[in-house]
Amino acid sequence: MSREDVLTAADTASSEPIQLVAPDGTRRRHAEFDAMLADVNDDVVADLYVDMVAVRRIDTEATHLQRQGELALWPPLLGQEAAQVGSARALREDDFVFTSYRENGVAYCRGVDLEDMLTVWRGNASSGWDPYGINMATPQIIIGAQTLHATGYAMGVKLDGGDQAAVAYFGDGAITQGDVNEALGFAASYQAPVVFFCQNNHWAISEPVDLQSRVPIAQRAEGFGIPHLRIDGNDILAALAATRIALERARSGGGPTFIEAVTYRMGPHTTADDPTRYRDQAELDEWKEKDPLTRIEEYLHTRGMAVDGFREAAQHRADDVAEKLRRGITTMADPEWAAVFENVYAEDHSWLNRQREQYGRYQNLFGSDAGGEA
Amino acid sequence: MTTQTTGTSTLTLGKSINRGLHHALADDDKVLVMGEDVGKLGGVFRVTDGLQQEFGPERVLDSPLAESGIVGTAVGLAYRGFRPVVEIQFDGFVYPAFDQIVSQVAKLRYRTQGRVSMPLTIRIPFGGGIGSPEHHSESPEAYFAHTAGLRVVSPSNPQDAHVMIRQAIACDDPVVYFEPKRRYHEKGEVDEGVDLGALPLGAAQVVVAGSDVTLVTYGPLVKTALDVAAAAADEGVSVEVIDLRSLSPIDFAPVEASVRKTGRVVITHEAGQFAGLGAEIAASLTERCFYHLEQPPVRITGFDIPYPPSKLEQHHLPDLDRILDGVDRVMERTNSLSGGAAC
Numbered sequence: 003m004s005r006e007d008v009l010t011a012a013d014t015a016s017s018e019p020i021q022l023v024a025p026d027g028t029r030r031r032h033a034e035f036d037a038m039l040a041d042v043n044d045d046v047v048a049d050l051y052v053d054m055v056a057v058r059r060i061d062t063e064a065t066h067l068q069r070q071g072e073l074a075l076w077p078p079l080l081g082q083e084a085a086q087v088g089s090a091r092a093l094r095e096d097d098f099v100f101t102s103y104r105e106n107g108v109a110y111c112r113g114v115d116l117e118d119m120l121t122v123w124r125g126n127a128s129s130g131w132d133p134y135g136i137n138m139a140t141p142q143i144i145i146g147a148q149t150l151h152a153t154g155y156a157m158g159v160k161l162d163g164g165d166q167a168a169v170a171y172f173g174d175g176a177i178t179q180g181d182v183n184e185a186l187g188f189a190a191s192y193q194a195p196v197v198f199f200c201q202n203n204h205w206a207i208s209e210p211v212d213l214q215s216r217v218p219i220a221q222r223a224e225g226f227g228i229p230h231l232r233i234d235g236n237d238i239l240a241a242l243a244a245t246r247i248a249l250e251r252a253r254s255g256g257g258p259t260f261i262e263a264v265t266y267r268m269g270p271h272t273t274a275d276d277p278t279r280y281r282d283q284a285e286l287d288e289w290k291e292k293d294p295l296t297r298i299e300e301y302l303h304t305r306g307m308a309v310d311g312f313r314e315a316a317q318h319r320a321d322d323v324a325e326k327l328r329r330g331i332t333t334m335a336d337p338e339w340a341a342v343f344e345n346v347y348a349e350d351h352s353w354l355n356r357q358r359e360q361y362g363r364y365q366n367l368f369g370s371d372a373g374g375e376a
Numbered sequence: 377m378t379t380q381t382t383g384t385s386t387l388t389l390g391k392s393i394n395r396g397l398h399h400a401l402a403d404d405d406k407v408l409v410m411g412e413d414v415g416k417l418g419g420v421f422r423v424t425d426g427l428q429q430e431f432g433p434e435r436v437l438d439s440p441l442a443e444s445g446i447v448g449t450a451v452g453l454a455y456r457g458f459r460p461v462v463e464i465q466f467d468g469f470v471y472p473a474f475d476q477i478v479s480q481v482a483k484l485r486y487r488t489q490g491r492v493s494m495p496l497t498i499r500i501p502f503g504g505g506i507g508s509p510e511h512h513s514e515s516p517e518a519y520f521a522h523t524a525g526l527r528v529v530s531p532s533n534p535q536d537a538h539v540m541i542r543q544a545i546a547c548d549d550p551v552v553y554f555e556p557k558r559r560y561h562e563k564g565e566v567d568e569g570v571d572l573g574a575l576p577l578g579a580a581q582v583v584v585a586g587s588d589v590t591l592v593t594y595g596p597l598v599k600t601a602l603d604v605a606a607a608a609a610d611e612g613v614s615v616e617v618i619d620l621r622s623l624s625p626i627d628f629a630p631v632e633a634s635v636r637k638t639g640r641v642v643i644t645h646e647a648g649q650f651a652g653l654g655a656e657i658a659a660s661l662t663e664r665c666f667y668h669l670e671q672p673p674v675r676i677t678g679f680d681i682p683y684p685p686s687k688l689e690q691h692h693l694p695d696l697d698r699i700l701d702g703v704d705r706v707m708e709r710t711n712s713l714s715g716g717a718a719c
C-alpha cells in the first residue's frame with residue numbers, strides 16, 4: 003500500500019478512535035492498520051501481553067514501595083500499558099524518545115535497568131539513567147517541554163541525513179502548553195521526523211480533558227498541517243500499528259505525525275493525589291471494562307492459545323521484575339554530600355569551588371568527611 | 377455575599393490564606409481566583425479549598441494547563457477591570473509565565489504612563505524541605521525582586537499570611553506573593569477582623585528583640601531563625617530576628633536600626649547566594665551603616681546549584697546549625713571558617 007493510501011484512509015480524526023481489538027477481545031479489521039501488522043502473529047501478541055503484565059507489575063510494586071516509604075513519590079501508569087508498550091515496541095533501538103514522568107512502560111521497553119527507574123522517585127538523584135544508553139531522555143516534569151526537544155532532535159536527524167525518528171510522549175493536559183504548540187509549528191515547518199504521541203488519559207490532575215480541548219485532541223494537529231491518528235489507546239495493536247505508520251512516514255521524509263491514544267488514568271495522578279475529590283467511581287468502573295490487558299487475554303483465547311501458558315510466562319516475568327525492583331531499592335546507596343556540587347558546570351567554576359570548600363569545612367565541624375575531598 | 381469577621385481563631389498558614397481569599401472574593405466581585413486545579417480539588421495544597429463551591433466556577437476558575445496563558449489572560453482581565461488572583465502550582469512552574477510577568481505585568485503601568493493598572497496577585501508556593509522531585513522546591517524570588525514594577529512579598533506566619541494576601545489583592549500594583557509551602561501546616565492565631573491598614577504590606581518586623589546579632593530573613597526560614605535565637609540565647613548570645621515580609625521594596629529602616637545597635641548581621645535565605653536578596657541587603661547595610669558594623673555581613677543561603685534531589689536537600693537548605701555557625705562567625709567565636717584562610 004502506498005503512503006498516500008494510508009494518509010487518506012487512516013489519518014482522519016474521527017471521534018471514534020481506531021480500534022483493532024475490542025474490549026471483549028473481538029478482532030476488528032482495519033485495512034491500513036492491519037497492513038502494518040503482517041509480522042505480528044499470535045506469539046508476538048503474547049509477548050506484548052507479557053510486556054504489559056510486567057509493566058503493570060512494576061507500577062503496582064513501585065506504588066507499594068512508595069507506601070512503604072521507600073519512594074518519595076510515584077506516578078502510576080495503571081491503565082496506560084497498551085498505549086505505552088504498543089508504541090514503544092514499534093521503535094527501533096536508534097530512535098530517540100522524550101517523555102514525561104509517567105512513561106515508565108516506555109522506559110521498560112527501552113531496556114532501562116529497573117532500579118534506575120526508581121532513582122528519581124526515591125530522591126537519590128534528579129534522574130536515573132544515561133539518556134544515550136537507551137536512547138531515551140530522562141523523565142520531564144515541566145509539562146510539554148520535551149515536545150520541543152523531540153522536534154529539535156528530529157531536526158538534527160534530518161540535518162545529519164539519518165533515518166531515525168524522535169518520539170515525544172505527553173499528556174492531554176500538555177496540549178494547552180505553549181511549548182507543545184510551538185513544537186507542532188516547528189515540526190511542520192521543518193518537516194521534522196518526529197512522532198507526537200499524546201496519551202489522552204482524560205485527566206490532568208483534577209482537570210478533565212474537555213477543559214483543555216473542545217475537539218478531539220488529534221484534530222488540533224490539523225491546523226498545523228500535521229497528519230494525525232486517533233486510536234483506542236487501550237488497544238495495544240492499534241498503538242503498535244499507528245506508531246509504525248508514523249515512523250514509516252518519518253523515516254521516508256514525510257515529516258511529523260500526531261497520534262492521540264485515547265486511554266484512561268485508572269490510578270491517582272501520583273501517590274500524593276486523592277482522585278475521589280474530583281472524579282466519579284462510575285467513570286472508573288466504566289474504564290475498568292476496557293482494560294488493555296484483559297482484552298488481549300480474551301483475544302488470544304479466541305485464537306486458541308493456551309491461556310494458562312502465556313499467563314504463566316507473564317507471571318514469571320512480573321515476579322522477576324518485582325524482585326529486581328525490590329533488590330534495587332534495598333541496595334541503592336544514599337548519595338554523599340559532595341554530589342550536591344557535582345555536574346553544575348562542565349568546567350571549573352571559582353564561585354562554586356569556594357562554596358564547596360567552605361561547606362567541606364563546615365562538615366568537618368561535625369567530624370564527618372563523608373563524601374568530601376574538601 | 378458578606379463574610380463574617382469573627383474574632384481570633386487558630387488556623388494553619390494555608391487555611392489563613394484560604395480565609396483571606398474568601399474575604400477578598402466576598403468583598404469585591406471583581407476579584408477572581410484562577411489556576412490549575414484550584415476549583416474542585418482546591419489546589420494541590422488545598423489553599424483554595426471550598427472557594428469554587430462558594431463563589432462559583434465563574435469566579436474561581438480551573439485554568440487550562442498553561443502558565444503563560446494563566447498570567448496573560450489575567451492581564452487581559454485586569455485591562456477589563458478585574459482583579460485576578462492567579463495560582464502558580466509550584467515555584468518551578470512559573471517560568472512559562474515569566475515573559476508575561478516581566479514584559480507585561482511589570483511594565484504596563486510605566487508603558488501607559490499610569491493609565492493601565494495591573495492589580496494582579498500572583499501566588500507562588502515556594503521553597504524546599506518537602507522531599508519533592510525537581511522543580512517543586514525552588515526559591516525564585518530574586519528574579520522577581522529584580523524586576524521593576526513588581527512588588528514581592530512573603531509571609532512567614534498565619535496572621536501575616538492572612539493580612540498580606542488581602543493587602544496584596546487590594547494593592548493596585550502587581551504583587552508576587554510567595555507562600556512558604558513547608559509551613560502551610562504551621563498553626564497560629566489569626567484575627568480576621570484586624571485593621572488591614574495597621575501594618576503596611578511593605579513593612580519589615582522585628583519578631584524577636586536582641587542586642588548582639590541581627591538575623592535577617594523571610595518566609596520559611598523565619599521559624600528556623602526563631603529556633604536560632606533560642607539556641608543562641610542558651611549560649612549567651614542575644615539575637616534579634618527580623619522578618620522582612622516584603623522583598624521588594626525592602627523596608628530597610630528597622631533593619632538598619634537593628635544593625636546600628638548590634639553591629640553584626642547574618643542574612644539567611646533558601647535561595648542561592650549569588651546576586652540574591654542577601655547580596656542586596658548586605659550591600660545596602662554596608663552603604664547605610666558601614667561604621668556601625670563590627671564584622672562583615674554573613675550570608676547563610678542555599679548553594680548556587682540547581683535545587684538538589686530530596687536526599688541531598690538537607691545539605692542545601694540553611695538549618696539551625698548552619699545559621700548558628702554564621703552567628704558564631706559574626707560573633708568572632710570558633711566557627712567552620714576560623715583558623716584558616718576564610719577568603
Ligand SMILES: Cc1ncc(C[n+]2csc(CCOP(=O)(O)OP(=O)(O)O)c2C)c(N)n1
Pocket residue numbers: 102104143144145172173174175176177203205206207267271412441443465469472
Ligand atoms: C509547567 C508545569 N506546570 C504545572 C505542572 C504541574 N503538573 C504536573 S502533572 C500535571 C498534569 C499533567 O496532565 P497531563 O499532561 O494530562 O499528563 P498526565 O499527568 O495525565 O500523564 C500538572 C498540572 C508541571 N509539572 N509543569
Ligand SMILES: [Mg+2]
Pocket residue numbers: 173174175201202203204205206207
Ligand atoms: Mg492526562
